Amino acid sequence: MRILFISLVLAATVFGYEDEPLAYGNFPDGFVWGVATSAYQIEGGWDEGGKGLSIWDVFTTDWDSNGKVACDSYHKYKEDVQLIVNLNVTHYRFSIAWTRIFPDGVGETVNEEGILYYNNLIDELKRNNIEPVVTLYHWDLPHALEEQGGWLNADIAVWFEEYARACFVNFGDRVKFWITLNEPYVVAHLGYGIGIFAPGISGSGTSEYIAAHNLLRAHAKAYRLYEREFKNQQGGIIGITLDAGWPIPEDDSQPNIDAAERNIQFDLGWFANPIFSENGDYPQIMKEKIAEKSQLQGYEKSRLPEFTQQEIIELKGSSDFFGHNFYRGFMVADFQSDIGSISQDADKDTFVYADPTWYTTGSSWLNVTPFAMRSILNWIKTTYNNPKIYITENGVSDKAGNLDDFGRVYWYKHYINNVLKATMDGADVKGYFAWSLMDNFEWNAGYTEKFGLHSVNFTDPALPRRPKKSTELFSAIVRSNGFIEGLIPCE
Numbered sequence: 001m002r003i004l005f006i007s008l009v010l011a012a013t014v015f016g017y018e019d020e021p022l023a024y025g026n027f028p029d030g031f032v033w034g035v036a037t038s039a040y041q042i043e044g045g046w047d048e049g050g051k052g053l054s055i056w057d058v059f060t061t062d063w064d065s066n067g068k069v070a071c072d073s074y075h076k077y078k079e080d081v082q083l084i085v086n087l088n089v090t091h092y093r094f095s096i097a098w099t100r101i102f103p104d105g106v107g108e109t110v111n112e113e114g115i116l117y118y119n120n121l122i123d124e125l126k127r128n129n130i131e132p133v134v135t136l137y138h139w140d141l142p143h144a145l146e147e148q149g150g151w152l153n154a155d156i157a158v159w160f161e162e163y164a165r166a167c168f169v170n171f172g173d174r175v176k177f178w179i180t181l182n183e184p185y186v187v188a189h190l191g192y193g194i195g196i197f198a199p200g201i202s203g204s205g206t207s208e209y210i211a212a213h214n215l216l217r218a219h220a221k222a223y224r225l226y227e228r229e230f231k232n233q234q235g236g237i238i239g240i241t242l243d244a245g246w247p248i249p250e251d252d253s254q255p256n257i258d259a260a261e262r263n264i265q266f267d268l269g270w271f272a273n274p275i276f277s278e279n280g281d282y283p284q285i286m287k288e289k290i291a292e293k294s295q296l297q298g299y300e301k302s303r304l305p306e307f308t309q310q311e312i313i314e315l316k317g318s319s320d321f322f323g324h325n326f327y328r329g330f331m332v333a334d335f336q337s338d339i340g341s342i343s344q345d346a347d348k349d350t351f352v353y354a355d356p357t358w359y360t361t362g363s364s365w366l367n368v369t370p371f372a373m374r375s376i377l378n379w380i381k382t383t384y385n386n387p388k389i390y391i392t393e394n395g396v397s398d399k400a401g402n403l404d405d406f407g408r409v410y411w412y413k414h415y416i417n418n419v420l421k422a423t424m425d426g427a428d429v430k431g432y433f434a435w436s437l438m439d440n441f442e443w444n445a446g447y448t449e450k451f452g453l454h455s456v457n458f459t460d461p462a463l464p465r466r467p468k469k470s471t472e473l474f475s476a477i478v479r480s481n482g483f484i485e486g487l488i489p490c491e
Contacts (some may be wrong), residue, residue, distance in 0.1 A: 012262025020371055021123055022417045025424065026482035029198025033478040034083060034091030035453065036393050038138035038182065040067045042438040043097065047351065049113035052103025054140035055150070059198035067448035071438055071456050072256045072463050074117065081124045083437060083454055083465060088478045091131045093392060093433050095138035095182065097211050098269050101166050105142030105212075110166050110211050114415030117186070122174050133392075133433075135241065136164055138182040139191070139198070151192060151211040153305065160218035161225055168230045176236035178226065179323055179392065180219045183243040184271050188212035193344055197445055203489050204301045205342035209290075213305040216274055216315060218473075223318040229486050241323030241392045244268035246372035246379075247332040247352070255334035259350045262289075263332050264379065266348045272322070276384040280316035281307060321430065322380060325393035327364070361407070362397035362449045370414035377422035377429060386469060395435035397442070401450035408453075410468040423458055427489070432473060438465055 006245065010456070046068040049141070060066035073080050077361030084092050102115030103257050125132050137160070137280040139148055145159060164180070181187070190197035201207055219240055244267040248258040255374060262285055263272070269283040279352050281287075335351035337375045359368035380389060396411040416432060439452035447458050452467045453474060476488055 020414075022414065022426065022483065023421050023486050024483050025420055026457050026484075027420060027423060027429075027479075028170065030430075031481055032390065033481075034088040034089050034093055034133060034431065034433040035087060035089055035437040035439065036133075036433040036435050036436050037073070037097040038140075039097040039100075040138070040140040040440070041436075041442070042071040042073040042080075043067075044069040044072040047201065048074065049100065049117055050103060051097065051114060052099035052105070053143040054097065054099050054200040055143050055146045056140050056142050056168060057308050058146075060202055063446070065441070066145075067441040069463075070441045071243050071465075076357040076463070077121050079119065079465065080125055080437065081121075081128055081130065082445060083467075084125075084130055085128050085466070085474075087471060088475050090129070091133050091165075091177070091431070091433070092125055092437075093133040093135065093179070095135035095140075096161055096167060097140055099140065099142045102142065102163060103144075105145035106162060110170065110490040112300070113314040115170050118171060122171060122224070123488065127172055127251035132171075132175050133177040133179065134167070135170065135179040136160075137180065137241040150199060151187065152201075154217070156214050157217040157221045159214040161221035164222035164225060165229075168226055168234070172230055172236065176234070178236060178238040179241050180238065181215060182221045182241050183325055184212060184219070184240075184390075185243055185267060187215060189344055193462050203343075203459075205344065208303050208344050212270060213307075216271065217311060218242070219275075219432055220311065220314040220318045224314055224407070236479070237320040239319035239323050239390075240271070241325055242268060242271050243325040243327075243393075244301060244376070245327065246327050246329040246369070247350075248372070248375075250331050250333040256332065257335040260332045263348055263350045266344065268456060269383075269482060272380075272384065274315040275317070275319050276322060276387055277316075278311045286347075289349070293339065293342075295303070297342060321390055322384065323436070324376070324380065326373055326376060326391060327394065327396075328367055329369035329375070330367075335348040359407075362399040363445065366397060368396070368411060370411070370418045373415050373418040374422045374425070377419065377427045378425055381422075381425070383426040388428050390431040390433070391429065392433050393435040394432065394467040395451045397425060397449040398452045399448065399450070403441055403450070403455060403457050403466060405468045405470050408468065409473050411468060412414050412474050412477070419485060 030383035039169055054392045081482055101110050117454050122132050172292045188211040193203050214280035247263040249256040249260040265283040265285050273283045274280050290304040294302045330352045335353045337346035337349050354367045398406050436451045438454040439450040439456045442449045454467050458462050
């Protein structure tokens with residue numbers, strides 16, 4: 001792994017993302033092209049159709065902006081399906097709001113109005129030859145379950161299993177592509193660690209690990225349920241979507257190379273290792289480092305929970321594919337955190353930052369680093385025995401939301417080309433989903449950051465959608481299934 005990091009950092013340093021030559025070629029036959037959204041970010045209809053309160057409904061109560069209306073896709077879903085059709089993609093990734101199925105999170109009967117809404121959406125997609133890709137959980141936990149501890153309550157694995165069962169029963173005859181969880185790292189770290197996302201819990205280096213532990217247990221429950229009771233009859237695939245940026249060592253010194261590897265193990269391996277590694281369980285470096293720090297900090301045992309042997313077995317291999325949301329690379333240096341700093345970030349003993357020469361975007365955390373896409377896909381290939389990979393999100397923000405979004409054109413051209421290069425390297429990449437279909441509610445950034453291929457005029461009550469310039473390039477790549485000389489220039 002150290003050799004891999006050395007070669008990749010030198011390649012990045014020598015070529016630089018501005019000057020790196022692009023490649024012509026086709027993606028493999030059957031490559032999946034899609035776009036992605038999530039329920040809270042686009043649906044609106046927050047108190048319609050029997051829907052219950054989610055943690056994001058509560059978290060944003062006093063905010064200037066929220067997802068109460070969002071893009072109003074709850075009422076405009078047919079129009080939105082036509083936007084998807086016009087892009088020439090074959091798949092649409094969206095999430096189900098748990099609170100539309102079970103308003104209080106659990107129950108003996110489902111909310112029929114919620115079932116009807118998703119049936120209508122799925123049927124509209126199928127009529128237009130678009131395959132639904134359904135995420136069961138994209139951060140909008142029922143508030144009623146959060147009042148019982150949310151992802152800190154071990155019982156949530158069973159609650160999630162029963163919610164998943166209701167979805168498989170009601171939609172599995174038409175949905176053949178399931179994702180259990182979207183970015184559990186974000187749920188655990190931002191929601192239960194540093195508290196900037198719902199439910200807003202600032203932990204002391206323990207709560208985020210407990211939340212992550214229960215997220216993984218819940219994922220395994222849902223996967224094994226589908227495998228046991230639904231897969232043979234319904235014939236679908238089911239997996240998980242993870243996220244992590246690509247850590248680039250500050251230089252080729254061994255401490256910084258080790259820091260980069262440690263960083264990705266703490267961010268991606270935290271969730272990927274229990275599922276995709278040969279031995280299962282958390283990464284060894286996490287177990288050792290957190291145990292050592294916990295002892296020095298006066299804890300009786302490690303702040304990182306332990307799986308039972310049965311849980312390790314249930315988690316290993318519990319994904320038919322490696323779903324990955326990818327956006328950025330960042331620089332990493334070795335850094336010894338103060339032992340009094342108790343958090344997942346401090347446990348890593350790394351310092352991360354953006355190279356000041358990189359292009360910026362509409363999000364403070366996001367820089368333009370397309371070469372990093374190829375690097376992380378190759379790392380996944382090497383580390384986890386080349387699993388089937390779907391890029392389930394990739395996209396870029398701006399502030400203006402202008403239709404002549406040439407920055408986004410650049411982004412998609414260069415990032416997708418690096419996916420192509422990764423397939424040429426032998427990575428088994430099966431599909432790519434652009435984030436996002438349209439501008440939407442971007443969590444704690446509200447409506448100030450625009451990721452959409454389509455603009456939405458949020459000052460007009462009708463919320464009209466309009467295609468941006470980037471739709472032309474993206475559609476051309478989709479139609480060509482790659483970069484064809486004379487059609488899509490790589491200069």
